[in-house]
Amino acid sequence: MNSFGRIFRVHIFGESHGESVGMVIDGCPAGLALSAEDLLPDLERRKGGKQKGTTPRQEADYPFFKSGLFNGKTTGAPITILFENNNTRSGDYEKQRSFPRPGHADWVAHQKYGGNEDFRGGGHFSARLTTGLVAAGAIAKKLMSAVNIQAAVTEIGGETDLEKGLQKAIDAKDSVGGIVTCTVDGLPVGLGEPFFDSVESQIAHIAFAIPAVKGIEFGSGFAAATMYGSQHNDAIIDNTGKTATNHAGGIVGGITNGNQLVYRLAIKPTASTPKEQFSLNWETGQQENFSIKGRHDLCVALRAPVIVEAATAVALIDLMLLHQQIKPVVG
C-alpha cells in the first residue's frame, strides 16, 4: 500500500509525467502553524539542477494545499498537498519503450500491472513521488521541534572525499552510488516496541521506500558482525542512559535509549547511466545495445539526504504520537 504510519499516516500518489504527484496526511495534530513557506526549503533541497551531478529537470515543486489548513494552521483534518507536473518531456521515454530499462521498474511494472502501468518516466515508480514524502517530512519535523534530524552524503563511489567520487563518475561517463548517513538527536527514551515494531523495523521499512536504497545499518551495523561483545556493548555511564560508546546507534532491544540515533543507507548508482547498455528489447525478444536518453542524476545519493530526513521524521513522529510525546492539539 502507498501509506505509512499508524497515527500520523502518510499516503503518496502520482506519476512522473501524469497530472500531479502529492500526498495526504491523516492524523496530523491540530493547531500547527503551517504554510507553503515551511515546506519550500526542504523541497528546494530535493530538487535537482542546482549541484553538479543532479538532473537539470527542475519542477516548480510548489506545494498546493488542497485540504487541512485553515487560518494558517492545521485543523486536525487530513492535509492534502498537490504538486503539478509541468516540465516533462514524455517523448524522450516513448522512444525507449521497447527496452525495459535495467535497474528500473519498467519490466516488473509491466508484469505486475498487466501493461496498464503509466510507463512515462517511470510513472508511479519515479523518484518524483518523493516530493510528497519530503513535504510530509517537513511537517513532521515542525511538529518535533526538540528533535534534530540530519542526513548527509558521506561517501560517493567509495570515496569520502565527495568531490573526488563525483569526478570519477564524470570521468567514467557513468552514474555512481553513495552512502547517506542520518543522525537524530533529542529523541526521548522508550520509543518503539520489542520485535515487529522496533525502531529499526519502522525506519528500515520507510527507508527502503526511498528509490535506490539497497542497504541500511544502525550504529556499527555490518562492522558489528566483526566485533567482540566486549567491544560492541555500550557501557551505560549514568542514570540518564548515556553510554560511553554508541555502537548500538541509539536503539537497544528495538527501543530508543536516549543516545544519538545513527544509521547509514547504501544508495545504488542511478539506473539511468549515460553509458550504452546491452539488454532485452522486448519487442524483438533479443538483447541489443541501447542508451538512455533524458535528463538524469549522475548520483542520486546527492538528492537523497532530504528524503532520508523526511522518511525518518515520518517514522519518528508516528512513534512520538503513539508514545504520547506529542499532543493531538499543539501550539
Added chain:
Amino acid sequence: MNSFGRIFRVHIFGESHGESVGMVIDGCPAGLALSAEDLLPDLERRKGGKQKGTTPRQEADYPFFKSGLFNGKTTGAPITILFENNNTRSGDYEKQRSFPRPGHADWVAHQKYGGNEDFRGGGHFSARLTTGLVAAGAIAKKLMSAVNIQAAVTEIGGETDLEKGLQKAIDAKDSVGGIVTCTVDGLPVGLGEPFFDSVESQIAHIAFAIPAVKGIEFGSGFAAATMYGSQHNDAIIDNTGKTATNHAGGIVGGITNGNQLVYRLAIKPTASTPKEQFSLNWETGQQENFSIKGRHDLCVALRAPVIVEAATAVALIDLMLLHQQIKPVVG
C-alpha cells in the same frame, strides 16, 4: 505492536521466564495438513546446546496447538501455539538486577514500562520469543511449497571460515558477531508494492524484529554504493525477466523480478559476553565492574538462520496471499 502481516498475521507473546511463549496466526488458509511434526525440525534448529558456540539451555520447545487445527488440518480459524517454559534458572538473573546489562534491553525496558517489565532473562525481549516466529515460519514455508528459502551463517567475527571465527571468540573468551545470508528461489514476479510496501521494506521490517540484527542489505547492498551504474545494472536477458547478473538481489522498484532474492544480515555479538564489563550499577548510581552469569550463546548468529528463514517466510506468505498466489482454501 507484536504483530506482523496484513492477511497472514502473526502475533507473538510471552516472556523468557514466564508461563510460556507462543504465537497466534490469523489468516492462515484452511486445509493445510499440519501437525507438531511439521514444526519440530525448524524448532530443533533454533534450539541451542547442540553446536559449539550456542547456549546449553535446552527447552523442550514442543508446540502445543491450542486452536485452529481439526482432523490434522488448518481450519481457517486462528492458530494458537504455546511453548511451555520449564528449564529456567531465574536466580541467575535476580543477582544481576542491579546492572542493566549493556547491549540488552534492561535499561530501556525499565524506562518504557515504568519498572513493571518482567526482567527475568530479558522477559518479553528475550530471543526465546523467536520460538513462536519459527513455528509461524514453518507453517508459512509449508504453504509455499514451490518457494525455497535458505539462510546460513556466512561469516563469524569477520571470517568466512566459520570454525576459525568461532575459535577466535573462544580464545578471546568473548562473544562475537556474524553475517547471515538468505536466499529465496521460486518466487513469482510482481510481489511487493512501490514505495512503502516494497519487498525490501517488508523483509527489512521483520528482519529487524530478530534480536541482534543491526544491518540488512539486498543484492550487492553496501557494495552498490561503490559501483558505477553500468556495473550494477542487471541486464535482462529474456522475456522471463532473467538477468545476466543479480546485483539487485531479485527486487527492482520494490517488486520481485523473478530472479533469486538475496539478502544479508549483520548480527551483532551476543550482548551477554563472558568478559567482565564496566557499566552502571543503578542501585548505587556508580559505574562498576560486573560479569554476566547464566547460559548464553557465544555467537547468536549461529542460531539465527532458521529464525531468518521464518521471518522471510512470514513476510513472503503475506505478499503471496495479497497477490492471490495462494488460495484461501488449499490442499
Added chain:
Amino acid sequence: MNSFGRIFRVHIFGESHGESVGMVIDGCPAGLALSAEDLLPDLERRKGGKQKGTTPRQEADYPFFKSGLFNGKTTGAPITILFENNNTRSGDYEKQRSFPRPGHADWVAHQKYGGNEDFRGGGHFSARLTTGLVAAGAIAKKLMSAVNIQAAVTEIGGETDLEKGLQKAIDAKDSVGGIVTCTVDGLPVGLGEPFFDSVESQIAHIAFAIPAVKGIEFGSGFAAATMYGSQHNDAIIDNTGKTATNHAGGIVGGITNGNQLVYRLAIKPTASTPKEQFSLNWETGQQENFSIKGRHDLCVALRAPVIVEAATAVALIDLMLLHQQIKPVVG
C-alpha cells in the same frame, strides 16, 4: 482515521468551504476502463437541488483525476480525485458562529481540535465529503459487475408514502428523518469473517461514516428481537444455500450465505431545520433563540441512497478482493 478498507483502501479529505474535497483509493486493481463519465451518474444523484426537499446548492461536482489513470484505464497505482468547491457562501455561516448548531459537530469539533477546525459550513464534517465516497463507490461498483447494489428511501417522517412524509415536513416548516433500505444481489457465498470482521461489522462501520445515520439493521433486524427462533430461522432449501425466507438478510455467522443482502438505515432529520431553535450562544454563555440560515436539505435521507450504495460497494469490494473474487489485474 479518514480511511477505510484493507486492500481497496479509500481515503477522503477536504472541507465544505475550503479549496476542495476529494479522495484517494489505494489498492484498486489495474486495467479497469475508467473515466469521469463513469462517475457522473452517481455524482449527479448525490447532488441536491433537483428534487423537492433537497438543498438548492449545486456544486459542479466534476471529478478531476489527479493520479492513477493512464490511457483510460486504472494503472494499479493510487487513484486521486479532486472536486473543486466553487459555489460557497461562507458569509452565511460566519454570522452563526456564536451558536454551535444543535445536531451538528460545531461544538465537539471546537473542543476536539482546540478551535483550529475549519468551521465554515461544517468544514471537514460536512456531508460534502461524501462526494469522494460516492466516486469511490462508483469505481467499486464497476469492478463488481456481477453484483447489484440498490438503495432507496423507503420511509420519510414515518410515512412509506414518501410524498406524504415530505409534505408533512413542508407543512411543519421543519426538517424530517427517513429510512433508507439497501439490497445487494449477486454476492458470492463466504465473504466476511467470524466475529470482528463480520460482513455486518464492515458494512455498519462504513454506514455510520455517513452523516446523519443513527441506526442499522440487517434482515429482520429489530423485529427479530420480537420473534421466536422457529419464525426467524431461514430454512435452507437446496445445496446452493438458498433459504425459504431471508430474515438473516443474507448474512449468517458474519458470512454471506448467497441470499440477498438486505439492510436498513435510520437517517435522522437534517440538523439544519428552518425552525427557530433555543440553544447555547457560546459567546454570551447564555441560551438564546436563533435560526439557521443558508441552503439546506429538508430531508437528508433523500440524498442518501447513492451514498449508501457507495459505502456498501466500498465495504464489499474490499471483502471481494480479500477473498480473491476479483483479480489484481482486471479487464
Added chain:
Amino acid sequence: MNSFGRIFRVHIFGESHGESVGMVIDGCPAGLALSAEDLLPDLERRKGGKQKGTTPRQEADYPFFKSGLFNGKTTGAPITILFENNNTRSGDYEKQRSFPRPGHADWVAHQKYGGNEDFRGGGHFSARLTTGLVAAGAIAKKLMSAVNIQAAVTEIGGETDLEKGLQKAIDAKDSVGGIVTCTVDGLPVGLGEPFFDSVESQIAHIAFAIPAVKGIEFGSGFAAATMYGSQHNDAIIDNTGKTATNHAGGIVGGITNGNQLVYRLAIKPTASTPKEQFSLNWETGQQENFSIKGRHDLCVALRAPVIVEAATAVALIDLMLLHQQIKPVVG
C-alpha cells in the same frame, strides 16, 4: 481478521469443542494491577446455567494468564489468557452433522473453509469465543475507572416485562429474541473521528462481532427517522456541552459530546430452538424435518449484557488511548 483495535488490540481464538478458547491483548498499558479475580465477576455473568432461559452448560471459565503479567501487574507486553474447554459433549453435534442448522454458520463455514472447519458445537463461530472478549473487556474497564459502562436486557420477545417475555418462549417451547440497552457515563468530549472512525462506526463494528446481534441504534435511533429536526436536535445548555435532551445518544458528528452514550442492540432469537424444523439434509440433498439436540439458551439476549459491555469497553479504551486520555504506564 480476528482482531480489533488500533492501540489496544484484542485477538480472539479457539473453538467450542477444541482445546481451548482465549485471547491476546496487545498494547495494554503497563502497571495495571490485574489478576484472575478481576475477571471472574464478568466471566461469571457470561456463563449460562444460573438463570432461567440460559443453557445448563457450565464451563469453569477460569482465565489462565499465559503472558503479560508479572508481580501482579501488567508489564506492557502482550497479555495472553486461555480458557480450557472441559465440559463438552461433541457426540450431540456429530449426530446433527447432516443438517446445516438454520440460523447457524454451519453451511457458510462449510463453503468458506472447504469442509475443513471444526464443526463441533459451531467451532470457531461459537458464542463460547466471547469468553475472551469478556476477559478483554474486564481489563479495559479496569483501565477506565472513571467510565461507567452498563448494559441490560430491556426487552424479551417484544415485552419490557422480561419475566413475561421469557414465559412466552417457555410456553411456546421456542427460543426468543430480545433487546440489550447499553449506557456509558463519564466519557470525555472528543473521542472518535469524523467519518470512517466515528464512535458509532467503532462501536457498531465490534457490536456486530457479538453473535446474534442484527441491529444497532444510537440515541433515538430508528425513532429519529420519524422525527422532525426541531424535535431531534439536542439543545446545548451550557459550556460543558450538556444538552437538554439526548436524542443523539452522546455522539454528534461521530464524536462524543460528553453526554451519556446510549445505544440499543437487537438480538435475534437463539438459532438452536427446541422446536422441530424443516430444512436441508445435505447428505440426501432433500429437505427434512429435524430437531436440534444439545444444551442451548432459550434467549441468548440474557447472556449478552456482559458481552456488550466488554465490546463497548474494548472499543472505547482504544479511542481513549488514541486520544491520550490514558497513559502508556498507569498506576
